[in-house]
Every structure is written in C-alpha cells, then in structure tokens.
Amino acid sequence: MFEQLGLIGCGLMGGSFALAMKKAGLVKRVVGYSKSPSTTDRARQLGVIDVEAPSALLAVAGADIVLVAVPVAATEATLKSIKHLVTPQMLVMDVGSTKADVVQAARRALRDQVGSFVPAHPIAGREVSGVEHADPELYAGRQVILTPTERTLAAHLRCAEELWTRLGCRVTSMAPEAHDAAFAAVSHLPHLLAFAMMQSVIRQENSDYILSLAGTGFRDFTRIAASDPKMWRDILRANREEVLVQSRLFQEALQAFEHAIQADDDQSLEDMLTLASETRAHWRMGALRKHKAA
Template sequence: MENQATQKRPFFNKLVLIGVGLIGGSFALSLKKARAVTHIVGLDRHLTYLEAAKRLGIIDSFTDDMASAVADADLIVIATPVAQTAKILSAIYPYLQANTIVTDAGSTKADVVTAARASLQEKISQFVPAHPIAGREKNGPEAAIDDLYVGKKVVITRLAENSNQAVELVAQAWRLCGAMIHYLSPKEHDQVFASVSHLPHLLAYALVDDIAAKPHADRLFQYAASGFRDFTRIAGSSPEMWRDISLANRDAILEELDSYSLKLKQLRASLEASDSLALESIYSRAQTARVNWINAIEAAEAQNKDGGD
C-alpha cells in the first residue's frame, strides 16, 4: 500500500457517496481519516440522513442533482439496499465520464452485475462490484465509524470488462480503509454468503419474531441473556436491506434453508429418541469446526498486523 505520509495529494479529489448510512458513512470517514480524499458529495433518499452526514463530517456537501454530483468524480460508491442499484446506475449513466469508476457495497453480486450491465451498457467496464464484510446492528449516519473496515475482508467480484487499473483503484480505496482484499466471481460470492451470512440473518430474524409473537414474550425477553443477545445481534440490522438481499439471492438462500431444515430434522429425531450420542456428535463436530474457524481468523489477523499480505 502506498505510504499515505508521502502522498503529494489525496488519493481521491472528488468522491460521490450514494447512501450515507452505516456502510457508506464508515467508508467516507475511513478515507477522511487516511487523508485520502479532498471532497465527498453525498446523495441519499432521506434529507435527514444527508443533513446528519454533513453535520457529522461524513460528507462535505450534498445535492439531489445527479449531473452536478457526478461531474469530474474520481469514484462513485453506491451504498444503498441492493434493490435500488438498477435505478441509481440508470440515473448515473447519462453523466458518467470516461475517467470515473463506479463501485458498490451490496451484499449480493449476481443481481447487481445484471443490473449494471442493463443500466450502464457500453460503460460497464467502469463498474467494479465489491462487498465489504463488515457491519453493525445499528443503522444510519450516526452509526458510521472510521475504523469499521480495519482488518475486515472486502470481496471484489471483478468483471471481464474491468481494466486492472479500475480494479486496483477500488482495491486501493478499501485498503486505505484498512481492509484486506479478496476476489470471487459474482456466482461464487452469492453461494458463499448465502451460507455464512444470509441464512444466519434469516434465522436470527425468525427466532426473534417467533418469540415476540408468543403471548408471554415479555417474560421470555426478560430472562434472555448474553447467549440470546449474541445469537440474535444481526436481527437488529436494516429490515429493508435484508429484505432486498433475501429476494436478490433467493435461489441460493432456499438451498441453504433446505439444507439447514434437514439438519434440524436430524436434531429433532435425535432429541425425540433421546439419542445422547447423536446429539453430542453433532455438538462436538460443530464445536471443533467453530474453534478451528476462530483460530484461523486470529492467525490471519496476527499475520495482517505483522505486515502479511
């Protein structure tokens, strides 16, 4: 990564941020902390978000005029629910200059790429899809923090049309936020995250909704402790965003739901039969897999701190 202290000028002169909530706002604050951007223009459906983002120093100005916002931009970042991507890209298209790169932060990629191809047409090479693997249970500009992406993964799902320079520009932006870059195809991305991100969100939402609907919900929540809090933390995420993600990656999520349902049936059968060995076997395999996963994360974090790739 380029030494920020020796930069003759900020990496980005003008950055356009479409969506100034947690994800986009944290990206902006991270680049500002790195002194890597001169001016950030914000656009958002919610005027109150834009006003808050300006007050909090996330953006330097805001507008509802796409033409003036996009003019002379080095980078445009779309950080909105994925269902809005096609409309936003279509609005950008007439004003998109040849030297401007567009990227996104959506949690699904195949649908985003399809939308980009339809909306940007011959300018598709300027769109570099990406997904930062980070978040909080809070939403909005007030939730944005300048170290959200430090040590976190960002997956870039580059297109065949993308130039190496365009991909590296997006990768460098995320590196300036402290992130580690990984590459997957859009299809690989959606299959992976259906399993380890999208399904867990559905399960967390379903459990909380099920308990909340019980006639004695208040009593149940009264005794819920850290285990319940940790398991259901992600149910505090944006319902609109996760509605869009669920529908966008529907087929892959349905496959994961079917697989998980079979595991639940297996657990139920073992419990009904009081089969202690079968239950303990499942629990033990899960415990071992989780310990190995945590150890791998800690090893990767240690390598990153020591200057590893």
C-alpha cells in the same frame, strides 16, 4: 489518491467509507447525495460529506471515484440516473451484500460504461443504521470481496484493491455467483434464522415474560435480528434461490438433531454437537485454514 468522491447514499456504509477515505488521506473532497434531504443535510453537519448534491447525477459530476451505497434493490435505478456522467476514468463501486443481481443491474444500467464498475462487498456492518453511526473504523481489519464483471477494466480493479487495502481491509476477488452462494450460507441464512427466532418467540403467549428471562447466549445469538428490515427484505429477495437452498440444508441439519434427540441416540447427538462445537471453537474470523476449492 483521489480528488473527489461522489457518495450516493450517506448512511452507515457510505458515511463510514467517506470518513475512512478522509482519515486515510485518500480523497480531498466528498460530494454527497441521499434520497432523503435531511440525511444529506445531517451528513454535511457531521462532516461526513463536504458538499451536498441535489441529485445523484450531480454527486457524480467532477468525481474521480463514486461509491453507490444504497439498498441493493435501488442499485439499478441509481446507476441509470448517473450513467450519463460516468467516464472510463472514473472508478464506480457499490457496497451491496448480494452481487449477482448488482452485476446484472450494472450491465443493464451502465451498458458501455460498465468497465468503470467494480462491484464490492465489504464484510462489515452493524445492527444499527444511519449516518449518525458512520464510523471511520467500520472497515478496518475487515474483508472486502470484489466481484468484477467480465468487462471491468483491470486498472479499475487494481485501483479498488489498493484503495481497500489502504483502508486496512483484506481484499479477495470472487465470481458474483460464488459470492452469493457463500454469503447465503454465512450471512444471509444466519440473519434469516435470527429474525425467525424472534418471530418464533413473539408468536407465543407470555412472549414478554419469556424474553425477560433470556441471557447472554440469546443476546448474542439474536443481535443481528435487530438489523434494518428493509435492507434485509431486499437481500433475501435478491439472493432468494441461494437463501432457500441454505435454509433447506439448515433444516436438514436441525432435523438430524431432532431425530437423535427423539430416538434417544446419545452417541449421534454427542458426535454432532462435538463436531459443531470443535469447529466453532477453532474458527477465527477471516482465517482461511485450508481452501478445498474456490
């Protein structure tokens, strides 16, 4: 399907994409670049990329598909640095967890070449990072959200849809703003709460002792708190308004529980717990039960 993938950022997300593309037979060659030369080197040793490029621009030279898999805050500078070699025939995608900021960055950086850009968010990830953890199966069975700009070329959008589908993903399109509002609720806020849960324990006397008592519930609840802090600093900043809205809504929900506990209002407490428990028990990842509005 493609001759040459230009991979900018050979970490967990980028490396896994390269491996998945090769495994699916969708690309012949992968030319890779990472900011850290040791990462690029390691990616080649591990067979994640075939050729090391000395710059982002040179990773793009001769590519018919480009994946920008860098921290969201670095998207604009990265796109600017490759702009001169982006062609209308080239499909350029990212994998960032926020999309409104990425779309704005792409408009500013790519200008008249922005039609080549299809913003993508594969709902996949792990609490570990680095090319060592790159996994050809990381994206299999996951959802991918595409948030095309008003100037994205339809042919590139269709091509991106087909590509991710062939990697085993279910593909959806959304407006960037709707994406960011929804993911503030189901991804960014849970990460923030997990980080805050850890901080809340760490700040206490005997925190090591307390942590030694924690069991499987705590383990799963806080798993995402081990995620990469720099990446999450950038996501929380990039989607600041929506994250703060969700944090407020969450605290209102938490305070409703506190009030029921304080007021000995057993019935309200049980009703709230029951609705939460039943909703979660019936939830299945990626299953849309009824779609009230997009």
